[in-house]
Amino acid sequence: MIRVGVIGYGYWGPNIVRNLQGLESTRVEMVCDSNASALARVRKAYPGIKTVTDSRELIASPDVDAVAVITPVWTHYELAKAALENGKHVFIEKPFTSNSDQARELIDLAERKRLKIMVDHTFLFTGAVRKIKELVDSGSLGDLYYYDSLRVNLGLFQHDVSVIWDLAPHDLSIMDYLIKGEPEAVVATGERHLNGVEDVAYMTVYFPNNVIAHINVNWLSPVKIRTTLIGGQKKMVVWNDLVADEKIRVYDRGVNISSGEGIRNLLVSYRSGDMWAPRVENLEALQIELKYFAECIVKNETPFNDGLAGLRVVDMLEAAESSIQKRGELVRL
Numbered sequence: 001m002i003r004v005g006v007i008g009y010g011y012w013g014p015n016i017v018r019n020l021q022g023l024e025s026t027r028v029e030m031v032c033d034s035n036a037s038a039l040a041r042v043r044k045a046y047p048g049i050k051t052v053t054d055s056r057e058l059i060a061s062p063d064v065d066a067v068a069v070i071t072p073v074w075t076h077y078e079l080a081k082a083a084l085e086n087g088k089h090v091f092i093e094k095p096f097t098s099n100s101d102q103a104r105e106l107i108d109l110a111e112r113k114r115l116k117i118m119v120d121h122t123f124l125f126t127g128a129v130r131k132i133k134e135l136v137d138s139g140s141l142g143d144l145y146y147y148d149s150l151r152v153n154l155g156l157f158q159h160d161v162s163v164i165w166d167l168a169p170h171d172l173s174i175m176d177y178l179i180k181g182e183p184e185a186v187v188a189t190g191e192r193h194l195n196g197v198e199d200v201a202y203m204t205v206y207f208p209n210n211v212i213a214h215i216n217v218n219w220l221s222p223v224k225i226r227t228t229l230i231g232g233q234k235k236m237v238v239w240n241d242l243v244a245d246e247k248i249r250v251y252d253r254g255v256n257i258s259s260g261e262g263i264r265n266l267l268v269s270y271r272s273g274d275m276w277a278p279r280v281e282n283l284e285a286l287q288i289e290l291k292y293f294a295e296c297i298v299k300n301e302t303p304f305n306d307g308l309a310g311l312r313v314v315d316m317l318e319a320a321e322s323s324i325q326k327r328g329e330l331v332r333l
């Protein structure tokens, strides 16, 4: 049984606590939030869980094996560092840290202390992404051409980070999981309209072998859209995360080019075959992820969404931020 102390019980924290409490392999020992009314909500829902306002008390507790950091990104580094220094494994929200130096330091510290870091890249544990991963790895889609995501809605405005740091980590972690090869360069543009951070942004990531990814993130959209196209040489996927059925549709469509001699003799043919919707598992992603966290600790295995995976996402976010400041200049990774 892994005994977890959870820091942060705002919007996302209750999902973490509920899932940890529902698993056989984990138990929430303590919840910390600097806001007393958040703790009142904990006590109402879980009278048996100890609540504290000072994170140092939770982090130093001998009754806690692992600390879940579910607070805003600017607090991640300090809290995770203190947890690791106190010999606790760390489950930490995305984005891992505010910059890549902090991420590297935490990775080194965890390695020296032989502790696990898992970064909450929740989408990697959804039925949809696991199915897409299966399609990519089995070769059904063929060589990948592009990943194109539209992730827009009205709000929830964050005070400390831009829309890129808030929403793009989802796509960046999915791309990191699906696309082979390290990203080579980033181009991003964005604009601020309301509170001094970008609320609309467009990001392009170049991968080896002509794979290109584009992410459109926006807090000022009148409607919520979560649609991703993944194009392969053999098949193409449309993933609409907002529908209950047929979240994933696989299209046997594409373009074949055969050449005679010279560009004028290119023969283009279009393939327009069947569409099918594979079954997508409907289990809650966080439940699978937190169970995997406990397993990695017990079996002493490195999770695939470890600190390094978190760092790769932070590297792309930093590059995007720097490109935005230069109005869309190419930034190499």
Ligand SMILES: NC(=O)c1ccc[n+]([C@@H]2O[C@H](COP(=O)([O-])OP(=O)(O)OC[C@H]3O[C@@H](n4cnc5c(N)ncnc54)[C@H](O)[C@@H]3O)[C@@H](O)[C@H]2O)c1
Binding pocket: 007, 008, 009, 010, 011, 012, 013, 032, 033, 034, 035, 038, 053, 055, 070, 071, 072, 073, 075, 093, 094, 095, 120, 121, 122, 166
């Ligand atoms: N994986 C996902 O899909 C997902 C979804 C939403 C949010 N998140 C991430 O979760 C994190 C928290 O986001 P949120 O929307 O829940 O934020 P939030 O502001 O709603 O909640 C954060 C809570 O942490 C508390 N807190 C802040 N600093 C603290 C400290 N030093 N000690 C104790 N308590 C402290 C605040 O009082 C607040 O209750 C962010 O990193 C965000 O990116 C992830």
